[in-house]
Amino acid sequence: MTTPASFLTEEMRQQAIGRKSEPHTMEVEKGAIIKFAQAIEDDNPVYNDEKAARESRYGGLIAPPTFLRTVGVDRPTYPFDMPFTRLLDGGSEWEYFHPVRAGDRITAVSEIADINERTGRMGLMIITSIVVTYRNQFDQVAATQTSTSIRY
Amino acid sequence: MADQVFWDDVEEGMELPEVVKNPTTQQLVKYAGASGDYYQIHYDQGFAKNNDLDDVILHGALKNAFLGHLVTKWMGPHGDLKRLACQYRGMDIPGTPVTAKGVVTKKYQEQGANLVDCDIWLENEKGEKTTPGSATVTLPAR
Numbered sequence: 001m002t003t004p005a006s007f008l009t010e011e012m013r014q015q016a017i018g019r020k021s022e023p024h025t026m027e028v029e030k031g032a033i034i035k036f037a038q039a040i041e042d043d044n045p046v047y048n049d050e051k052a053a054r055e056s057r058y059g060g061l062i063a064p065p066t067f068l069r070t071v072g073v074d075r076p077t078y079p080f081d082m083p084f085t086r087l088l089d090g091g092s093e094w095e096y097f098h099p100v101r102a103g104d105r106i107t108a109v110s111e112i113a114d115i116n117e118r119t120g121r122m123g124l125m126i127i128t129s130i131v132v133t134y135r136n137q138f139d140q141v142a143a144t145q146t147s148t149s150i151r152y
Numbered sequence: 153m154a155d156q157v158f159w160d161d162v163e164e165g166m167e168l169p170e171v172v173k174n175p176t177t178q179q180l181v182k183y184a185g186a187s188g189d190y191y192q193i194h195y196d197q198g199f200a201k202n203n204d205l206d207d208v209i210l211h212g213a214l215k216n217a218f219l220g221h222l223v224t225k226w227m228g229p230h231g232d233l234k235r236l237a238c239q240y241r242g243m244d245i246p247g248t249p250v251t252a253k254g255v256v257t258k259k260y261q262e263q264g265a266n267l268v269d270c271d272i273w274l275e276n277e278k279g280e281k282t283t284p285g286s287a288t289v290t291l292p293a294r
Contacts, residue, residue: 032186039186040217041173044224056229065220065236069213072188086203087191089212091239091285096232122204148239 004083007124008117012080016128019076021110026071030102033063036070063100066092068134068143073108075130075149082151084126090148098142105137113146126151156228159259159266159291168226168254168270173218175210177246183214205243212240215250215283219272222252227289238272238285250274250282257286265290 030050037047045052046062053061100106114129132145180194189211192199200208216238224233244250254272261267267290274283 035182036186039179039182040214040221041179042217042221042224044221046229064217065224065233066213066217070186070188089240091237092213092216093235093237094216095235 004124005119006117007083008115008126013115015079016112016115019079019112021074021076023107023109024071024073025105025107028063028067028100028102028104028106030061032070033061033067033102036067037064040064040066058099058101061102063102065094065096068100068106068108068132068145071106071108071134073110073132076110076112078112082126084124084151086122086152088150088152090127090150092145092147094143094145096143098136098140100134100136100142104142106134106142108132108134120152122152124152156230157226157291158294159268160294162256162259162268162291164256164259166256168222168256168272171218171222171225171252172249173252174249175214175244175246177208180208180210180214180246183211183217187211187213189213207245210244210246210250212283215240215244215274216285218250218252218274219283219285219287222254222272223270223287223289226254227291230292232290233287234267234290235288236285237287238274238283240283242276242280242282244274244276244282248277250276254287266293267291 046056047064110130110132113131116127118125128149134143136142184190194211254270257271258269270287272285272287273281276282
């Protein structure tokens with residue numbers, strides 16, 4: 001596949017930055033926490049064992065770090081056609097403010113924080129930084145996740 | 153609190169106990185189901201090869217979760233994870249072990265909290281850091 005030498009203009013960048021997704025709400029189910037903990041093979045009782053979790057300082061099951069990505073919020077749409085079909089996840093930075101408990105209702109919104117292009121070994125790449133804010137039913141920000149996606 | 157690490161006892165340069173993972177294709181399928189990430193490069197070899205990959209690869213987010221496991225296991229039941237960051241620099245494939253490692257880089261107090269920063273990473277069998285990152289935790293004091 002041949003790629004152009006440049007794609008993203010400053011005007012396109014400014015149109016994209018600040019675009020948000022629709023909010024998406026998910027109830028944190030006990031079974032989903034346990035399945036997730038099993039999938040990552042983390043045997044911490046506060047994720048796996050309801051009785052032990054009740055006796056912990058959390059008073060019940062909590063979700064492991066990174067579980068919130070199961071909320072599955074959409075990415076914001078781009079205000080232009082993206083001529084790159086391949087997608088790689090560049091990394092993630094999570095900040096945690098409140099534990100995520102079984103029974104919580106989490107509402108997530110994603111927003112384009114930055115977008116740039118770069119030429120790498122795979123040719124021209126579009127690098128997007130997306131911040132997802134996860135709020136619980138008390139309107140507290142439980143966590144934020146800043147992730148970098150690479151399109152090429 | 154037998155398995156509790158205390159802020160007082162932590163020193164810069166201290167290593168976190170390693171967590172070894174042996175991801176299999178079955179684990180990737182379990183993770184796809186549990187996380188809702190059904191991108192085919194993680195379980196469909198033909199699809200992966202059409203995307204210029206030699207094999208199916210671990211989900212970046214699974215590797216992020218492995219690093220979360222490393223840090224939360226170390227900080228103990230009374231520690232709190234404040235920040236967890238990593239970059240997916242190199243790909244990892246199922247069938248080969250990855251080891252989560254970390255080292256304490258900074259110990260400090262801020263607004264009454266006892267904080268510790270760590271460098272963390274996943275290492276493959278060749279000793280390459282495929283997934284470098286960092287984390288911040290609060291720990292209880294004695």
